[in-house]
Amino acid sequence: MKDLFDKIYRDKGPLGKWASQAEGYFVFPKLEGEISNRMKFRGKEVITWSINDYLGLANHPEVRKVDAQAGADYGSAYPMGARMMSGHTDMHEKLQNELASFVNKEAAYLLNFGYQGMVSTIDALVAKDDIIVYDVDAHACIIDGVRLHMGKRFTYKHNDIESLEKNLERATKMAEQTGGGILVISEGVFGMRGEQGRLKEIVALKEKFKFRFFVDDAHGFGTLGKTGAGAGEEQGVQDGIDVYFATFAKSLASTGAFIAADKEIIDYLKYNLRSQMFAKSLQMQLVVGALKRLEMLRTMPELKNKLWENTNALQSGLKKRGFDIGTTQSCVTPVYLKGSIPEAMALVRDLRENYGIFCSIVVYPVIPKGLILLRLIPTATHTLDDVNETLDAFDAIRERLENGTYKRLSASVAASMDK
Numbered sequence: 001m002k003d004l005f006d007k008i009y010r011d012k013g014p015l016g017k018w019a020s021q022a023e024g025y026f027v028f029p030k031l032e033g034e035i036s037n038r039m040k041f042r043g044k045e046v047i048t049w050s051i052n053d054y055l056g057l058a059n060h061p062e063v064r065k066v067d068a069q070a071g072a073d074y075g076s077a078y079p080m081g082a083r084m085m086s087g088h089t090d091m092h093e094k095l096q097n098e099l100a101s102f103v104n105k106e107a108a109y110l111l112n113f114g115y116q117g118m119v120s121t122i123d124a125l126v127a128k129d130d131i132i133v134y135d136v137d138a139h140a141c142i143i144d145g146v147r148l149h150m151g152k153r154f155t156y157k158h159n160d161i162e163s164l165e166k167n168l169e170r171a172t173k174m175a176e177q178t179g180g181g182i183l184v185i186s187e188g189v190f191g192m193r194g195e196q197g198r199l200k201e202i203v204a205l206k207e208k209f210k211f212r213f214f215v216d217d218a219h220g221f222g223t224l225g226k227t228g229a230g231a232g233e234e235q236g237v238q239d240g241i242d243v244y245f246a247t248f249a250k251s252l253a254s255t256g257a258f259i260a261a262d263k264e265i266i267d268y269l270k271y272n273l274r275s276q277m278f279a280k281s282l283q284m285q286l287v288v289g290a291l292k293r294l295e296m297l298r299t300m301p302e303l304k305n306k307l308w309e310n311t312n313a314l315q316s317g318l319k320k321r322g323f324d325i326g327t328t329q330s331c332v333t334p335v336y337l338k339g340s341i342p343e344a345m346a347l348v349r350d351l352r353e354n355y356g357i358f359c360s361i362v363v364y365p366v367i368p369k370g371l372i373l374l375r376l377i378p379t380a381t382h383t384l385d386d387v388n389e390t391l392d393a394f395d396a397i398r399e400r401l402e403n404g405t406y407k408r409l410s411a412s413v414a415a416s417m418d419k
């Protein structure tokens with residue numbers, strides 16, 4: 001009989017196999033210093049384009065003050081126990097009410113983590129006879145939530161309404177047999193490529209099909225819409241979203257998340273969300289901190305304006321210089337280049353060491369072979385100087401990629417990988 005660990009000793013997985021070349025540099029890098037537009041990487045200052053601190057709240061002095069005071073007032077334990085048992089407070093309720101009213105829903109419920117919360121919400125919304133139809137490019141937390149579902153599920157092609165319609169037809173036929181309903185799931189903004197989910201068109205399909213619509217708006221909340229209420233507000237279809245989700249991990253620069261919906265749905269979820277029923281309540285420091293952040297999001301439109309000033313400067317600058325930034329419709333700024341993984345490694349090393357630019361790098365198997373995706377996340381803390389410095393650096397690295405410099409530099413890396 002095999003030892004359970006045999007497979008682990010043999011195969012570290014699609015990303016794990018790069019650990020010896022990548023760890024500490026390309027993956028698990030240590031960014032140091034206060035969270036801001038410029039931090040330190042291996043002792044050197046870099047412009048940071050890899051942090052989802054969209055509104056620059058992470059290190060805002062007012063936020064830091066409230067976080068510190070809440071830590072002093074409550075410690076990090078309070079309240080103890082799950083919400084249902086002993087972990088419920090007025091402040092949790094206040095935050096829920098404020099979040100619900102901000103995203104224009106009747107009620108909201110807090111989640112300890114977005115990932116877990118998404119998994120658990122999907123689990124709670126569907127029964128065995130229900131059908132899930134979801135975008136094939138969905139975030140891992142949606143995929144994992146769907147995995148818990150005991151009934152049928154269909155994926156539709158990424159943001160492809162025709163494909164969604166086809167799958168809704170199939171799902172409708174099936175639901176008529178099982179006696180269940182249909183849940184459609186999309187993201188508000190797809191975090192890798194920056195496209196908005198086609199929420200308006202999806203909501204319009206409700207005229208033709210009977211389904212409920214669940215949107216993960218992790219990247220849209222705080223960045224899109226007139227008031228910052230997200231992709232539903234931006235596209236004018238917040239009412240057509242039956243269950244709205246956002247995390248605190250991006251615009252609110254914290255930990256935690258929430259779902260918002262009609263009161264009756266939230267009342268149901270409150271009693272059926274396993275991730276909240278069987279886990280300790282979100283700690284008070286995070287609740288108080290989120291209240292402060294939400295107040296700033298609501299009352300300081302200048303933060304979102306600055307974010308978009310930076311986003312527009314970065315995206316139009318990249319386009320003007322002929323870079324392929326795909327079809328982004330949000331602050332997420334992907335830059336697609338052609339090259340191998342070893343070339344990508346040499347390029348990113350050059351960017352970090354010689355140009356002081358720190359951004360995330362995505363390669364195969366997350367995106368197709370031969371493509372390099374550099375992903376930049378502008379924030380309100382960036383300056384136009386940061387943008388211009390970055391644009392110049394991108395010009396330089398593209399030239400070196402095209403003239404074969406990285407191929408040569410990476411030859412030794414490639415040789416060591418072949419061994």
Ligand SMILES: Cc1ncc(COP(=O)(O)O)c(C=O)c1O
Binds near residue numbers: 218219
């Ligand atoms: C689209 C999306 N959904 C959910 C999550 C998970 O949220 P959290 O970090 O709060 O667990 C993330 C990442 O943070 C995300 O990008």
